[in-house]
Amino acid sequence: MNFLQPYTRYPLMLAPLAGWSDKVFRLICREFGASLCFTEMVSAEGVVRDNLATRHLLESDREDRPLGIQLFGSDPGVLAAAAKKVVELAPDVIDLNFGCPVKKVVRQGSGAALLQDIDRMVGIVRAVKDAVTLPVWVKIRSGWNEDVSLDVCQRLEEAGVDGITVHPRLQAMHFKGAADWSVIKKVKKAVRVPVIGNGDVGDWRDAKRMFDETGCDAVMIGRAARGNPWIFAQSREHLEYGTMPGDIPADERIDICTQHLNMAAEQFGERKAVKLMRKHISHYLKGLPLISELRAQLLLLEKKSDVAKKLEEYKNILGEKTTSAANTGDNHDRISSWAGE
Ligand SMILES: Cc1cc2nc3c(=O)[nH]c(=O)nc-3n(C[C@H](O)[C@H](O)[C@H](O)COP(=O)(O)O)c2cc1C
Known part of the structure; x- marks a missing residue:
């Protein structure tokens, strides 16, 4: 070995x-x-x-x-x-x-x-x-x-x-x-x-x-x-x-997902990469809030830049969701409209 x-x-x-x-x-x-x-x-x-x-x-x-x-x-x-x-x-x-x-x-x-x-x-x-x-x-x-x-x-x-x-x-x-x-x-x-x-x-x-x-x-x-x-x-x-690792923060998961998307586009070309990444993204973001809404939106996208933008938006929305949960809930409208509610 x-x-x-x-x-x-x-x-x-x-x-x-x-x-x-x-x-x-x-x-x-x-x-x-x-x-x-x-x-x-x-x-x-x-x-x-x-x-x-x-x-x-x-x-x-x-x-x-x-x-x-x-x-x-x-x-x-x-x-x-x-x-x-x-x-x-x-x-x-x-x-x-x-x-x-x-x-x-x-x-x-x-x-x-x-x-x-x-x-x-x-x-x-x-x-x-x-x-x-x-x-x-x-x-x-x-x-x-x-x-x-x-x-x-x-x-x-x-x-x-x-x-x-x-x-x-x-x-x-x-x-x-x-x-x-x-x-x-x-x-x-x-x-x-x-x-x-x-x-x-x-x-x-x-x-x-x-x-x-x-x-x-x-x-x-x-x-x-x-x-x-x-x-x-x-x-x-x-x-x-012997360390006891914790959960991976959502923003780190989204960042690696975006890196994966960029590398895939370089390797396979934009069209194939965007399609291929749908299943990878589902796995990277499994268990996070609003994931089915995100998945539905990604299905409509064909450009790498649009997928990357959507992931960035999602990251921001999750950040706001965490902040609003911790504070007053002021961002609720923005989060709901992003999720198509
Ligand atoms: C989607 C998928 C594709 C797989 N493709 C192969 C393959 O090409 N060659 C192979 O030997 N095993 C393949 N396997 C089996 C895995 O290598 C592995 O033996 C199996 O998933 C058990 O390990 P795990 O519990 O860690 O997933 C595949 C499994 C899955 C779920």
């Missing part, structure tokens, strides 16, 4: 998240202390065919390091060829997706479907290891409809895998039920390669608990990082110094 993050005993990683973990979001998470970050899963076929959409998913730069590129597919030869090709992008790790439960993916025999065919998984790992000198990791669920994690991990270790991320849910569970962290602990005890724990880390307390309860070498955070890159900084502070 040291080659990825020599300065901490507690590596915190950003999970591969389709539709979310693009270069811009990764850079923001890194600013807050995420170490290894992953691209979303990209199709090995798409890489081999040099598909344009796949190429966009792989966009990165020198600051966006260390980086894991995640591939999905079912054919060992195609995955090996894709791995060889993405080596040109100089990632730090190649990660193989053996956990995606989505129908479109498992129907092709990829993702979690491979948990039903351990021989094929072994064949894939061997083929990819033969093709590249980079570390090859896998990300698994605990099984298809029963827990096969121990068998899978031991066989993949024999095949030469360099790291294993465990999301301890069965394919059939999708995201229902709780992730069973005892599976991570069991795998950690059984293999020598680094084990990365993943699943249901919702805040810094959970990050600490996952390290403590499972003995994992790193914690990977997915859903809870959306709109909340602070989770990396807060978890790190707590893990390393």
Whole structure:
């Protein structure tokens, strides 16, 4: 694990998240202390065919390091060829997706479907290891409809895998039920390669608990990082110094959201960025007052400058709301009219 993050005993990683973990979001998470970050899963076929959409998913730069590129597919030869090709992008790790439960993916025999065919998984790992000198990791669920994690991990270790991320849910569970962290602990005890724990880390307390309860070498955070890159900084502070982080003030959340918008516009162009940011903004501002009104107003906007202006207005309105709550309520009319009441 040291080659990825020599300065901490507690590596915190950003999970591969389709539709979310693009270069811009990764850079923001890194600013807050995420170490290894992953691209979303990209199709090995798409890489081999040099598909344009796949190429966009792989966009990165020198600051966006260390980086894991995640591939999905079912054919060992195609995955090996894709791995060889993405080596040109100089990632730090190649990660193989053996956990995606989505129908479109498992129907092709990829993702979690491979948990039903351990021989094929072994064949894939061997083929990819033969093709590249980079570390090859896998990300698994605990099984298809029963827990096969121990068998899978031991066989993949024999095949030469360099790291294993465990999301301890069965394919059939999708995201229902709780992730069973005892599976991570069991795998950690059984293999020598680094084990990365993943699943249901919702805040810094959970990050600490996952390290403590499972003995994992790193914690990977997915859903809870959306709109909340602070989770990396807060978890790190707590893990390393025992501090008890508080809530992030609304104005700071809005400022980072605006920074994200600006970076996204630079990376993807204004149109795509404005559309993409709608979901990010919802997450950044979750739980704040008047958020559904803001969301409705943002849907009507197409220009980055208008979105930025709306966010600034919202920040001011929230400031006034706090002041008016503390004082006389004089600003009530202005706040109501902004919210369209
Ligand atoms: C919107 C979304 C997209 C995801 N995309 C991927 C993906 O591309 N590759 C992958 O291995 N897992 C993917 N996952 C699963 C996450 O990486 C992670 O394993 C899962 O969300 C559990 O971790 P969490 O509780 O921290 O979110 C995705 C999950 C979500 C919610």
